[in-house]
Amino acid sequence: MRRAEILSQQQMRQAELDAQQALREAELAAQHEQIKLESEKKLELVQDHLRMQSENTDSPAAQMKRYGDALSGALGCMPTEPTD
Numbered sequence: 001m002r003r004a005e006i007l008s009q010q011q012m013r014q015a016e017l018d019a020q021q022a023l024r025e026a027e028l029a030a031q032h033e034q035i036k037l038e039s040e041k042k043l044e045l046v047q048d049h050l051r052m053q054s055e056n057t058d059s060p061a062a063q064m065k066r067y068g069d070a071l072s073g074a075l076g077c078m079p080t081e082p083t084d
Contacts, residue, residue, distance in 0.1 A: 056062055
């Protein structure tokens with residue numbers, strides 16, 4: 001009788017350990033999925049940022065500003081008096 005109780009307790013303990021292990025595995029899978037979703041979201045944000053940056057640098061207004069900035073440093077100032 002005592003031996004049967006011990007075996008029963010061991011089986012219950014093993015079932016509890018199996019349930020805990022299954023729970024840990026489920027939690028790890030959920031964490032892995034969450035990390036995967038976060039990394040995909042970050043990648044999407046970076047791609048959007050790069051796309052917008054590319055669109056801004058290719059626009060005619062951005063090119064004019066860039067050329068104007070380059071010329072402003074290359075050209076000297078005009079004198080204020082006409083005789084100079």
